[in-house]
Amino acid sequence: MGDTYTTRIQARYRDINLAGHVDNVEAVRILDEARLEFFRFAPLPDLPAGRTGLLHALDDGVSELVASQAVEYHAEMRFVPYQPFLATLWVSRIGGSSFTVGAEIRVEEGGAPAVAWECATVLWDRGAQAPWPISERVRSDLERYLGDPVAMRR
Template identity: 30%
Template structure:
């Protein structure tokens, strides 16, 4: 992940989701553990793909995705019980895949960054071009400058 200052700015993300942390998310030092960060990013990605801005329009066939790559940079300690707000944006759109850029913020500080590459797929034939309607919705979620 390239160190891009705008990735640490909540205003760069056109969508966000606030999630509660759990007592079980802590490590032995009392900080959010690496699995907790992965869960928070996964939950945000899934919510936006199922019911958020990236979700299908009424009457449109639901797109299917497979996660091809996930990278997480841990920037600062996260703490329980403070909630975490995860910013969600699209960093890149290819012909059959796109990269979701996310950042976790707690008490105003960026504590982690995550990039996830999702491949659009047809259930019968595998990787497939991103449909025009989905591409349009993804374009609307681009990471802001």
Template identity: 75%
Template sequence: MAQTFTTEIQARYRDINLAGHVDNVEAVRVLDEARYEFLRFARLPGLPDGAAGLLHGVDAGVSELVASQTIEYHSEMRFVPYQPFLASLWVSRIGRSSFTVAAELRVEAGGGPAAVWECVNVLWDHRAQSAWSVSDAVRADLEQYAGDPVAFRR
């Protein structure tokens, strides 16, 4: 694996259910927030001033849309005040107009993943109302975070 992007996402009181653990839907929200940070703020060498993140090279009017998500829960995610969740993300597949972000979500440093996730993102040209083909430059940026797909238990 080339490199991973790691971020901390603070759980919110509204994320927990009556049993005191993070609701399964909120776990996806935490992962989606981490995905947003990854795509917007992952460090890349040699970026021009003002450019940031893995998608800095897409054309104006192009954004990513979530096409599908797969998640597996491995352990309970108990809410602990002031202890953020730790998300590690990488790119597990790059296609012609889409790419897959993979992630592991941990409750604490050194712990095993509480959830593993893959999210297919389609690059969408809003002006043309069609998929935008991944350019060589964007592909090169995504490849810097390339790694293996998540090993789901299926």
């Protein structure tokens, strides 16, 4: 397995439902926030000056679009003040113009995953209004984080 990216995401009071745990929709919001952080700040060696993150080598006018998501909830995510959730992300598939990010949320360090998630992302050329073929540089960066697909129960 390649590298993984782990970040801490603090739940907010608005994320909590009447039962006192993080609502299922808000769990996906936490994962999406971690995904964007992964794209913008994942460490890579030898980045050009002023460039950061996994997608630093995208051409101008290219953005990422969510194509699909699969999520499984394995355990309750109770809100604890000042205790962030741990999101670990990696790339689980690389295609011609898309790739899939795998992720897990843990409630505490060393704990079992509370949520498992896969998110297919299409690189989109806004000018051409078409998928952008993944360049060799972007593919190389994605491969640094390439790992196994998320273990889903399905």
